Amino acid sequence: MRSSDSKPRPEGARVSTMAAGLVGSEILAIAADVRERVANGTSICNLTVGDFSPKQFKVPTQLREGIAAALSAGQTNYPPSSGIPELREAVSRLFARRLGLHYPARSVLVAGGARPLIYGTYRAVVDPGDRVVYPVPSWNNNHYTHLLGADGVPISCGPQTRFLPTREALSRVLPGARLVCINSPLNPTGTAIDADALQGICEAIVAENEARRSSGQRPLYLLYDQVYWMLRMPGVEHVTPPGLVPKMAEYTIVIDGISKAFAATGVRVGWAAGPADIIERMAAILGHVGAWAPRPAQHATAALLDDDEGQQQFLDAIMEGLGERLGRLHRAVSAMTEQGLPVEAIPPMGAIYLTVRVHPFGRRTPDGKTLTTNEDVRRYLLDAARVAIVPFQAFGVTGDEGWFRLSVGAVGVDEIDEAMGRVQQALSALQ
Numbered sequence: 186m187r188s189s190d191s192k193p194r195p196e197g198a199r200v201s202t203m204a205a206g207l208v209g210s211e212i213l214a215i216a217a218d219v220r221e222r223v224a225n226g227t228s229i230c231n232l233t234v235g236d237f238s239p240k241q242f243k244v245p246t247q248l249r250e251g252i253a254a255a256l257s258a259g260q261t262n263y264p265p266s267s268g269i270p271e272l273r274e275a276v277s278r279l280f281a282r283r284l285g286l287h288y289p290a291r292s293v294l295v296a297g298g299a300r301p302l303i304y305g306t307y308r309a310v311v312d313p314g315d316r317v318v319y320p321v322p323s324w325n326n327n328h329y330t331h332l333l334g335a336d337g338v339p340i341s342c343g344p345q346t347r348f349l350p351t352r353e354a355l356s357r358v359l360p361g362a363r364l365v366c367i368n369s370p371l372n373p374t375g376t377a378i379d380a381d382a383l384q385g386i387c388e389a390i391v392a393e394n395e396a397r398r399s400s401g402q403r404p405l406y407l408l409y410d411q412v413y414w415m416l417r418m419p420g421v422e423h424v425t426p427p428g429l430v431p432k433m434a435e436y437t438i439v440i441d442g443i444s445k446a447f448a449a450t451g452v453r454v455g456w457a458a459g460p461a462d463i464i465e466r467m468a469a470i471l472g473h474v475g476a477w478a479p480r481p482a483q484h485a486t487a488a489l490l491d492d493d494e495g496q497q498q499f500l501d502a503i504m505e506g507l508g509e510r511l512g513r514l515h516r517a518v519s520a521m522t523e524q525g526l527p528v529e530a531i532p533p534m535g536a537i538y539l540t541v542r543v544h545p546f547g548r549r550t551p552d553g554k555t556l557t558t559n560e561d562v563r564r565y566l567l568d569a570a571r572v573a574i575v576p577f578q579a580f581g582v583t584g585d586e587g588w589f590r591l592s593v594g595a596v597g598v599d600e601i602d603e604a605m606g607r608v609q610q611a612l613s614a615l616q
Contacts, residue, residue, distance in 0.1 A: 203332065216231075232593065245499045248449060255482075264477050268296070269483045272454075274290045288458040289461075294467055295454065296477060305467040306406075307364065312333075312335075312363075313334035319366040320349065322342070341582075352388070355389060359405060367386070369411060405436065409440065413537075416504060440455070447499065447503075515530050537592050539593070559588075574590065
């Protein structure tokens with residue numbers, strides 16, 4: 186018998202309303218198109234994947250050998266649902282040494298990469314109908330909001346702020362909100378928030394929570410995703426909410442892991458740090474779905490995090506490779522800009538991404554098609570230049586302004602040089 190407040194469903198509906206309305210990953214759809222072309226023999230410079238090719242960037246030797254040693258030692262049973270103590274303590278020490286953040290091990294939660302921890306944060310503090318504030322472009326916040334049945338409040342950010350939020354942009358929507366989400370360095374742009382901007386946002390959140398405390402309202406939390414923080418260009422500073430405004434330790438859940446900094450996306454070790462009561466509830470949630478990281482990988486990661494010298498050697502090497510690739514991309518695009526072609530780029534600051542604007546709108550391709558949307562441009566470059574890129578629509582942006590993410594973790598230097606030559610020719614061929 187259907188309750189009176191249930192909504193009628195289409196006859197024969199087989200899935201939940203949430204599942205029926207969930208949009209698949211736009212990036213994966215583009216990747217499927219690229220794979221099909223490659224399978225048919227087309228050589229493509231694939232700048233779409235937010236991942237690392239092991240042919241270009243290998244995981245640290247210490248991590249690989251540590252996993253093998255843990256397997257040989259019989260570390261193959263279930264780990265504790267919150268993570269092995271050795272790793273939680275190693276994360277605590279890492280944050281203290283490198284970030285000046287002091288989280289006891291009980292305030293650290295380990296899981297199978299950063300994604301379960303982001304979902305766990307949403308699930309632990311957000312109820313259906315709660316407001317979640319996040320900038321666009323940003324990665325997957327629209328999808329997580331849908332999963333929770335929350336009310337997403339996207340804040341459009343543009344190149345004038347390096348696509349990152351400001352206090353002014355957020356302050357008007359903080360009243361009544363339950364969660365704010367910030368990622369720095371940012372996927373998809375590769376830009377990093379500066380201290381003044383983040384401090385202003387944190388001060389606004391603290392002021393909002395002080396006002397709520399007097400009226401007994403639930404607090405406003407900040408999810409701070411810093412999974413790319415170790416991958417920064419020279420001179421770019423990484424800042425944290427509690428490091429700038431200590432009071433924010435009560436309201437911030439920090440998300441981190443080895444996936445990006447150590448080119449270990451498939452090893453699946455991530456961690457969150459935050460208020461102990463929130464971390465405890467997140468652990469309970471993720472424990473029920475078995476989202477823990479493999480025990481051998483946890484043991485190896487604990488050893489890696491305690492080896493500052495080994496970490497730095499690896500980070501210096503990976504940033505040399507990423508910096509060379511990002512630099513070549515940026516210089517090639519800048520040269521096209523000087524030639525008067527409809528393309529420009531924002532200087533890279535971190536992560537594995539370059540933000541590029543390709544805006545030949547209104548121009549015609551050699552076969553007579555007029556380019557009017559980002560999707561038109563994406564397909565033209567894929568067809569004419571054999572270069573695959575991701576439009577910002579995959580990160581919540583609605584307008585067709587020509588902004589794209591280019592990712593360098595899975596391509597070689599020679600591929601980039603050759604691909605940019607083809608892009609130059611393709612843009613020059615437009616009428």
